[in-house]
Amino acid sequence: MEVNREDLDFAYSPSRWSKRLPADKIAEDHLQVGKEAFEKAKLQFDHELDVVYTEDNVCLNLFHPKTVMPDAPVLIYIHGGYWQLVCEGDGAHLALGLQNNGIIVVCPKYTIAPKGTMQQMVNEIRQAVVFVAKRYPKTRGIFLSGHSAGGHLAAMCLPVDWTAFGLKQDIIKGMLLFSGVFDVTPLVHTYVNKPLKMTEAEAKAVSPVKYIKESCQLSKHCKIIAAVGEHDPPAFLQQSEDYCQQLENGGMSVKYVVVPGKDHFDIVHSMSLGNKNMMTQELLKLISMCAMARPSDEVTQG
Template sequence: MFDPEIAAAYSARGTVSPETFARVMDDYRTRSERAVRDLPGARGVAYDEHSDEVLDVWGIADAPRPVFLVIHGGYWRSLSRLDTAFMARTLADHGIATVAVDYGLAPATSLPEMVRQVRAAVAWVHRDGPAHGLDRNRIVVCGSSAGAHLAATTMIGGWQADLGLPDRAVHAGLLISGLYDLRPLIHAEANEWLFLTEQSAADLSPALAPLPDDPAPAVIAMAEHEADGFRRQSRDFHRHWARGSAGPLLTVPGRNHFDVFVDLADRDTELSSAVHRLFALTAPTHTPK
C-alpha cells in the first residue's frame, strides 16, 4: 500500500509542470547530440559480458585523460546514455573524457542487476579504459537522481575485490539529487517498477552501508526546488559520508530536480566548478627531490 505523504515526498515529477518536464527531457537529448557532434570518441562500446549494455566515450586524445563517468537518472526506468553527454564538450575543452553509461531499466531489469552493471562499467574503465585513452587512476563518478544512487553504489565498499579492483575504484564523486536510503520507496509509486522489500531496499541503500576505510571525496548536490524526500536524503547522506571524507553539500539556487543536471553543460556553474575541484583532488602529487 502506498502512503500518500511518502509518495508526495518522493515525487520529483510533482515539483514541476508537465511542460517543464517535457522541455528539460528534450534539452537533455538536444544538448547531448550537440555536445558530441564531431567530438573524438567511441560509441556503443560493450562493457559487460553478462548483458547487452554499452557505454560511449567522448573527448579522448593521444594522452590518457581523466574520466568523468556519468550515470543517467530517470527513476531507474527511463532515459539513456544518449541523454547524458551534454557535458562532454565542456569537459573535453578542459582535458577530461566523458564516459556515458547505459544500464538496464526497470521493470525488465532488477535494481540489483543495475547496480552490478554500473560497477561493471567502472571495471571496464580500469580494464579497457587505457586502450581508449582513459586514465583509470583519475575516475570521478557522477549521477543524477536514480543515477546518483547508482553512482553512490560504486563508492561504497564490499564489491571491488570480486572484480579485481582496488578498494577505491572511483576516486571522487558528484552525486546530484539522489536517493540513498531506498526503504521509503516501498511505500511510494516507484515500487510499482522496483519491487522492493524491506530487506532488498536496505541491501541496496548506500546510506546504510558501512563507510569504506578510505572514502573517496564527494560533493553532494541538490536543486533548490526538490521534493522533500530528495532534499532530506541529500542532507542525511552528506552527514553520513562526511564522517569519513569531508566535502560540501551544495544547494543550487533556482534549479529543479531535472534541470539542475544540465548545469554541467556550462563551464561557469557551481556544479561544473565542483567537478573541476574533484578532479584536482585526483591529480597525482609529486614530492620534490
C-alpha cells in the same frame, strides 16, 4: 507517524516541485534538452556509441575530447530516470561542460525496470567501473557522477572491494552526486515501485545508507560532493544531507551543496555551461585535486 501513499507519492515526485514548468511538461522537457545536448556532443567530440561492457550486451557511450592525453581523467556519468527510464542524453551535459579540460566522459546504460532488478542495475554499474578501469589503465583517476537514480547507483560503488576485480582499492577518486536517492526504502510504498516491484528487504539491500560502515572502510580516500537543487523535493534535500552527515561522521571527505534556483532537472542541464556553472567548477576542482598526482596504473598487474 505513518505517512499515507498520496503524501509519499508527492514527496518523491520531483516534477511537482519545480518552479519552471508544469508537472506534466517538465519530464518531457528534460528528455528533449538531453537529446539536444547528445546530438551537440556527438558533433563536438570523438565518440564511440553502444560499446558493449557486459556479457549481457549492456552498452555505454564514450566521449573523448579532440585532444586527450593517455593519462586523462575519466568521468563515468550515470543517468537518472527512477531506474525505469533511459535518459541517454544526460551525460552529454557534463561532456559539453568539460570539453576544454581534457576529460574523457563515459555514459553507461543499464537494464531498467521492469526488465532489470535494482540489484542487477547496481551490479551492471560496478561492471562499468571495471570495464573503464581496464580500458584506461593509465588514467590519473576515475570519477563517478550520477543524477537521481544515477546518484544512487554511483553511491553503491562505495562499499565495494575493488581488489576482488583485479583493481586498486582507490580506483574511484571522487564523486559528484546530483539529487540522489540514498535510502530506497520509502519508495517501496510509492508509484515509483510499480515497475520495480521491490520488497522492503530488497530496497534495504540496495540502499547506500545501509552501507555507511563499509563505504567508509573501503572508500575513505574518495571525496564526495552531493548536490541538490533549491527546488528539489524536500525529501531529496534531506536524503542528501543525511547521507553526507553519516559519511562525514565515518571519516570521509564530504561536501553538501544546495544549488540556488535549480530544480531536480536543470541542475544537470546547467552543467553544459562549463566554467559559468558553479557545479561544473566544483567538479573541476574535485578532479584537479584528486588527479593532480600521477598514480600507478589502476589495473593491478600479474
